Amino acid sequence: MKNKRQSVILEIIASGEIETQEELIERLAEKGFHVTQATVSRDIKELKLVKVAAKSRKTKYAPLAGQALTIPEQLxxxxxxxxxxxxxxxxxxxxxxxxxxxxxxxxxxxxxxxxxxxxxxxxxxxxxxxxxxxxxxxxxxxxxxxxxx
The missing domain is CATH 3.30.1360.40 (Gyrase A; domain 2)
Known part of the structure; x- marks a missing residue:
């Protein structure tokens, strides 16, 4: 459930400018995930999302810049x-x-x-x-x- 929700969060922020946790909670509810602000806050931290400048001159959530994809050393x-x-x-x-x-x-x-x-x-x-x-x-x-x- 958590992995699916976090995957949906990444989809949501990739598809539009999400400025607040409340907005993200609303979008998650539209997709069937009814969560609290505390849960969203933990997900944002685990996904390493940060606020960046948006085209609208406001801020939006985005993945941390430079967050490189890596294959584990042994693989x-x-x-x-x-x-x-x-x-x-x-x-x-x-x-x-x-x-x-x-x-x-x-x-x-x-x-x-x-x-x-x-x-x-x-x-x-x-x-x-x-x-x-x-x-x-x-x-x-x-x-x-x-x-x-």
Missing amino acids: MPVFTHGFVSADSVNNLVLIKTLPGMAQAVASAIDSLKLSETLGTIAGDDALLIVCRTDACAEDVVLTLKGFAK
């Missing part, structure tokens, strides 16, 4: 060794891996906790990532290719 060799290619079609990302490496590569990708992904399915030498949008799928491909270099 990075698995990812770089097993990853072969990545491509997207619509909101799907197909990752090709060396034979027998798809599940290990999927574990490394899952460790990124990408908010725009809904899940990964791994076979023997390929895995499928389901993203929320087509644009997010393209971003995931670029991110993964960046890690593979």
Whole structure:
């Protein structure tokens, strides 16, 4: 429940300018999450959200700048060794891996906790990532290719 709520919070702040915790509470309620201000405050802290300047000359919540995506040190060799290619079609990302490496590569990708992904399915030498949008799928491909270099 908490992970789902925090994922929805990230979606909400990505889709519009949320200026206050009260606004965020209202938007969460619209999506079926009835929470208190204390809960939202804890989520904001855990997600490392900060107030930044908005286009409207006010402030809005956004992820902390420079909050880098990282694959844990012990999984990075698995990812770089097993990853072969990545491509997207619509909101799907197909990752090709060396034979027998798809599940290990999927574990490394899952460790990124990408908010725009809904899940990964791994076979023997390929895995499928389901993203929320087509644009997010393209971003995931670029991110993964960046890690593979």
